[in-house]
Amino acid sequence: MLIGVPKEIKNNEFRVGLTPPSVHELVARGHRVIVQTGAGAGIGLTDEQYTAAGATLVPSAQEIFAQADMVVKVKEPQPQECAMLRPGQILYTYLHLAPDPEQTAALVKSGAVCIAYETITGPGGGLPLLAPMSEVAGRMSIQAGASHLEKSKGGAGILLGGVPGVAAGHIVIIGAGVVGTNALQMAVGIGARVTVLDKNVDRLRQLDLVYGNRISTLYSNAHAIEEAVLSADLVIGGVLVPGAAAPKLVTRDMVSKMKKGAVIVDVAIDQGGCFATSHPTTHADPTFVVDGVVHYCVANMPGAVARTSTFALNNATIAHAVALANKGWRQALRDDVHLKNGLNVCEGKVTYAAVAKDLGYDYVPADTLLA
Numbered sequence: 001m002l003i004g005v006p007k008e009i010k011n012n013e014f015r016v017g018l019t020p021p022s023v024h025e026l027v028a029r030g031h032r033v034i035v036q037t038g039a040g041a042g043i044g045l046t047d048e049q050y051t052a053a054g055a056t057l058v059p060s061a062q063e064i065f066a067q068a069d070m071v072v073k074v075k076e077p078q079p080q081e082c083a084m085l086r087p088g089q090i091l092y093t094y095l096h097l098a099p100d101p102e103q104t105a106a107l108v109k110s111g112a113v114c115i116a117y118e119t120i121t122g123p124g125g126g127l128p129l130l131a132p133m134s135e136v137a138g139r140m141s142i143q144a145g146a147s148h149l150e151k152s153k154g155g156a157g158i159l160l161g162g163v164p165g166v167a168a169g170h171i172v173i174i175g176a177g178v179v180g181t182n183a184l185q186m187a188v189g190i191g192a193r194v195t196v197l198d199k200n201v202d203r204l205r206q207l208d209l210v211y212g213n214r215i216s217t218l219y220s221n222a223h224a225i226e227e228a229v230l231s232a233d234l235v236i237g238g239v240l241v242p243g244a245a246a247p248k249l250v251t252r253d254m255v256s257k258m259k260k261g262a263v264i265v266d267v268a269i270d271q272g273g274c275f276a277t278s279h280p281t282t283h284a285d286p287t288f289v290v291d292g293v294v295h296y297c298v299a300n301m302p303g304a305v306a307r308t309s310t311f312a313l314n315n316a317t318i319a320h321a322v323a324l325a326n327k328g329w330r331q332a333l334r335d336d337v338h339l340k341n342g343l344n345v346c347e348g349k350v351t352y353a354a355v356a357k358d359l360g361y362d363y364v365p366a367d368t369l370l371a
């Protein structure tokens with residue numbers, strides 16, 4: 001198979017779909033890989049490293065999309081990339097379709113076979129191709145929050161760890177999945193007071209066993225969320241209903257009653273966000289203020305630590321990339337229910353139930369397209 005890797009074009013996005021070691025994995029199995037010139041330059045992955053791994057460099061994204069049987073990316077395709085996809089071509093990347101009707105319509109129109117990293121499941125449960133980026137974003141959420149609590153960034157002027165004689169700041173984490181537990185690890189590490197909420201009591205039980213009385217755990221409902229966020233200096237939003245638009249758990253009214261200069265980091269913004277007042281921002285202009293509360297809503301947080309993130313992502317994506325290249329998409333999906341769960345749009349049909357429901361498409365089960 002001919003596999004193509006374009007340079008990412010989203011704002012401040014320096015990750016790349018395949019590292020040179022991943023290129024080597026594919027080439028060693030008899031596949032050809034074309035990489036756009038300079039695709040990894042922003043994170044020190046040179047064109048020479050790609051050619052040494054067996055890739056051929058091509059100068060433009062147009063040539064990558066025109067030639068490749070499978071395009072491997074990181075972020076959802078931007079409108080000009082959607083326009084270059086063609087029927088039957090495999091697109092393997094993050095998509096986050098539920099909050100994005102324009103992208104969904106463009107992918108349906110393209111006729112391409114669109115496999116979303118974020119809905120591929122794992123034999124042990126969970127979302128193993130989302131997990132590494134959630135680890136990164138969860139850890140980053142505390143440093144982003146701490147930074148924006150500084151006066152010069154619009155925050156209240158609070159040091160989360162406090163100092164002897166002055167109380168530590170209060171961090172509230174909504175959602176105790178991968179983002180939430182990684183945020184929690186950092187929050188405890190800097191000495192903040194931490195409250196974590198989830199609907200899954202087993203998750204809270206596990207965290208209680210690890211952290212004991214260093215944290216407070218709360219069952220997530222509207223009352224508990226309101227009480228927690230009103231006393232918070234920093235709120236992290238890390239909820240997920242897989243594939244679906246994020247539930248708006250923090251209302252406009254709650255935000256209006258929060259402390260002035262408090263900070264919200266809505267990590268779930270790539271699924272639409274879990275604060276009623278959120279909208280996506282970029283690394284170039286990461287925050288806005290509503291009712292005196294600083295909102296950080298960057299939809300590609302791991303792009304800021306693009307080198308770490310690229311290697312972590314490739315560790316999780318390469319095995320399925322090899323399967324798709326070796327077997328073709330139909331057989332690879334027939335052989336692996338977890339990879340099949342990644343199919344969101346295929347040959348003009350929406351094949352992921354939560355996306356179809358949220359955006360008003362007919363849901364066509366993947367199996368009907370694999371016969």
Ligand SMILES: NC(=O)C1=CN([C@@H]2O[C@H](COP(=O)(O)OP(=O)(O)OC[C@H]3O[C@@H](n4cnc5c(N)ncnc54)[C@H](O)[C@@H]3O)[C@@H](O)[C@H]2O)C=CC1
Nearest residue numbers: 133134137175176177178179198199220239240299300301
């Ligand atoms: N902005 C960015 O750059 C990035 C965003 N993300 C996003 O972060 C979000 C979270 O991802 P993960 O932690 O990997 O998901 P996860 O599935 O590991 O955890 C989500 C948690 O939310 C909980 N939850 C669901 N409904 C809830 C409710 N009503 N109240 C409280 N908790 C609730 C679930 O029980 C689960 O524990 C996703 O939308 C993901 O796409 C992930 C990486 C980067």
Ligand SMILES: CC(=O)C(=O)O
Nearest residue numbers: 133270299300301302
């Ligand atoms: C998961 C995601 O949206 C990201 O890594 O950018």
Ligand SMILES: [Mg+2]
Nearest residue numbers: 076096270299
């Ligand atoms: Mg997006």
